[in-house]
Amino acid sequence: MTPKQLIDELIYRSSLAMDSKDFTGFLDLCDPAFRYAITAYIPEIRKEITWLEHDKDGMKVLFDNLPRHNSDHSSLTRHVTVYTVEQDEAKQQAKTISALQVFKTTLDGGVTELFAVGKIYDTISMNGGNPKLLDRNVRLDTRMLGIGFHIPL
Amino acid sequence: MSRNEIAWKEQPKFPSTHFVDTRIYTDNQIFREEQEKIFNKCWIIGCHESELPNAFDYRTFHHPGGAQLFMIRGEDMKVRAFYNICPHRGNTLLYDPVGNAKRITCIFHAWSFSPKGECTDIPRGKEGYQERYGCKDASLREVKSEVGYGGFVWVNVDDDSCTLKEYIGDALGMMEENLSMPLEVFTYHKAIVNTNYKLWHDTNSEFYHDYMHYFNRITGMMQPGYFDRKYKGYPNGHASVGSMAIKYDAYAGSQERAVGWPGLAPGGWVLIDLFPGMTFNLRTSVLRMDTAIPLGPDKLIIEFRGLGLKSDTPEQRAERVRDHNTIWGPFGRNLHEDLLGVHGQGLAMRERSDSKWVLHGREENSTIHDEVGMRHFYAEWGKRMGRQASDPFSDNKLA
Numbered sequence: 398m399t400p401k402q403l404i405d406e407l408i409y410r411s412s413l414a415m416d417s418k419d420f421t422g423f424l425d426l427c428d429p430a431f432r433y434a435i436t437a438y439i440p441e442i443r444k445e446i447t448w449l450e451h452d453k454d455g456m457k458v459l460f461d462n463l464p465r466h467n468s469d470h471s472s473l474t475r476h477v478t479v480y481t482v483e484q485d486e487a488k489q490q491a492k493t494i495s496a497l498q499v500f501k502t503t504l505d506g507g508v509t510e511l512f513a514v515g516k517i518y519d520t521i522s523m524n525g526g527n528p529k530l531l532d533r534n535v536r537l538d539t540r541m542l543g544i545g546f547h548i549p550l
Numbered sequence: 551m552s553r554n555e556i557a558w559k560e561q562p563k564f565p566s567t568h569f570v571d572t573r574i575y576t577d578n579q580i581f582r583e584e585q586e587k588i589f590n591k592c593w594i595i596g597c598h599e600s601e602l603p604n605a606f607d608y609r610t611f612h613h614p615g616g617a618q619l620f621m622i623r624g625e626d627m628k629v630r631a632f633y634n635i636c637p638h639r640g641n642t643l644l645y646d647p648v649g650n651a652k653r654i655t656c657i658f659h660a661w662s663f664s665p666k667g668e669c670t671d672i673p674r675g676k677e678g679y680q681e682r683y684g685c686k687d688a689s690l691r692e693v694k695s696e697v698g699y700g701g702f703v704w705v706n707v708d709d710d711s712c713t714l715k716e717y718i719g720d721a722l723g724m725m726e727e728n729l730s731m732p733l734e735v736f737t738y739h740k741a742i743v744n745t746n747y748k749l750w751h752d753t754n755s756e757f758y759h760d761y762m763h764y765f766n767r768i769t770g771m772m773q774p775g776y777f778d779r780k781y782k783g784y785p786n787g788h789a790s791v792g793s794m795a796i797k798y799d800a801y802a803g804s805q806e807r808a809v810g811w812p813g814l815a816p817g818g819w820v821l822i823d824l825f826p827g828m829t830f831n832l833r834t835s836v837l838r839m840d841t842a843i844p845l846g847p848d849k850l851i852i853e854f855r856g857l858g859l860k861s862d863t864p865e866q867r868a869e870r871v872r873d874h875n876t877i878w879g880p881f882g883r884n885l886h887e888d889l890l891g892v893h894g895q896g897l898a899m900r901e902r903s904d905s906k907w908v909l910h911g912r913e914e915n916s917t918i919h920d921e922v923g924m925r926h927f928y929a930e931w932g933k934r935m936g937r938q939a940s941d942p943f944s945d946n947k948l949a
């Protein structure tokens with residue numbers, strides 16, 4: 398596979414893992430220095446906000462704590478399209494921009510509704526042909542998120 | 551033994567102050583009356599002054615009584631509030647939630663207004679209206695507004711209302727020191743939930759539901775002092791709950807809290823519920839402010855704000871943002887649980903779902919799991935509505 402194909406596949410696999418709540422599988426795709434954030438611009442107060450921010454250990458704690466919380470058990474389906482890939486040979490890194498749509502399907506009856514739209518900004522460490530997620534910024538256009546959600550996007 | 555229909559509807563074995571009839575959460579006529587007798591009479595938070603930092607900055611607001619408003623800072627830096635409606639053919643004047651307008655010009659026929667609400671131009675006015683109608687007849691409807699109690703912009707659509715100071719009384723006294731320096735909103739989001747606004751305010755008025763929050767069960771409820779916190783009721787239906795230290799390191803992933811809040815003990819917590827649907831919640835490093843805006847008996851917008859100090863360094867601010875959003879953001883631990891709770895109540899208590907009573911009967915010397923906060927709210931509600939929350943249609947034949 399070309400580096401571009403490897404990068405695309407990494408991003409798509411990360412969504413597949415999250416869709417199936419395979420959190421260990423997701424973390425396996427992340428570099429030890431991984432950082433994750435959900436951000437948005439809030440026009441009402443003209444400010445940037447970071448809704449969620451964790452390093453790899455923080456993500457693991459979040460995932461491990463999920464069963465202890467009361468949560469909406471609807472499932473999420475992420476639709477991701479990798480728009481651009483910019484490789485930096487010297488740094489052995491790539492920066493990508495992907496489109497993101499997240500759909501929520503209720504347990505009762507299986508109604509599917511759009512939950513959020515936005516873009517994913519990833520930095521990927523090429524890791525000698527075995528690329529890993531180094532930094533992920535899920536940048537949401539959607540700010541009205543209903544009763545919210547415990548699982549990251 | 552489970553209950554049959556008669557037993558299900560039997561009056562709970564409490565005084566009538568200690569339960570409510572669930573029709574107060576579902577009935578459309580009651581909701582309309584609440585808009586008239588409660589929301590259109592009370593002081594409501596429209597926004598925060600930090601959302602209008604400069605002259606001519608404006609912010610729109612859906613008032614829970616129904617009116618569409620905007621708040622705008624004049625050239626004199628005074629904030630005023632108006633109906634967001636053009637006196638000509640009823641168009642919305644300001645479409646964006648936020649902006650800056652030296653002159654407010656309606657997009658339809660270009661009537662213009664000053665930030666003081668005066669009509670300043672009617673295109674071809676003389677030609678169409680001759681001497682019969684002019685700018686002097688076409689000013690905007692101003693609504694009473696005051697800035698205070700931490701820099702919030704309060705509005706009251708009742709021209710004859712009491713002052714904000716009279717309305718609040720001593721209710722925010724516990725936070726006086728904490729609100730005495732300039733604050734700034736650093737996060738804002740809304741949620742629409744299919745539930746009644748009072749159920750959200752109830753959740754903000756009882757801590758017995760800490761059982762719902764894993765985080766609170768292990769960080770708060772197990773700690774000494776938790777059960778010492780006391781509710782205090784104030785005139786006009788407001789209530790407060792006293793402080794306690796929270797043991798953050800009991801929850802994996804919570805680091806040492808470094809940024810505190812002036813006048814608040816490390817790990818302290820003060821919560822003040824203001825009638826009919828606003829909550830000041832000050833915890834450790836963040837002030838959270840909720841405003842409940844009902845759209846109907848079973849539909850609610852909640853506006854959530856997180857505030858820090860205007861004087862924050864970027865590092866301090868980042869920590870407040872983290873503290874807020876880990877717990878109270880849309881992906882936070884507790885907010886989702888709280889919203890899941892009122893969402894579930896909205897599902898269970900609907901017209902025809904044959905719900906009957908909601909219990910507010912816990913008495914524990916006004917301490918944290920006592921349901922006196924909710925009882926205090928419904929006493930005021932009953933007074934303003936001229937109805938008893940336990941018998942809103944006087945047909946329950948209460949003992």
Ligand code: FES
Pocket residue numbers: 636637638639640641656657658659660661
């Ligand atoms: S509706 Fe506003 S100018 Fe006509």
Ligand SMILES: [Fe+2]
Pocket residue numbers: 759763884888
């Ligand atoms: Fe709660």
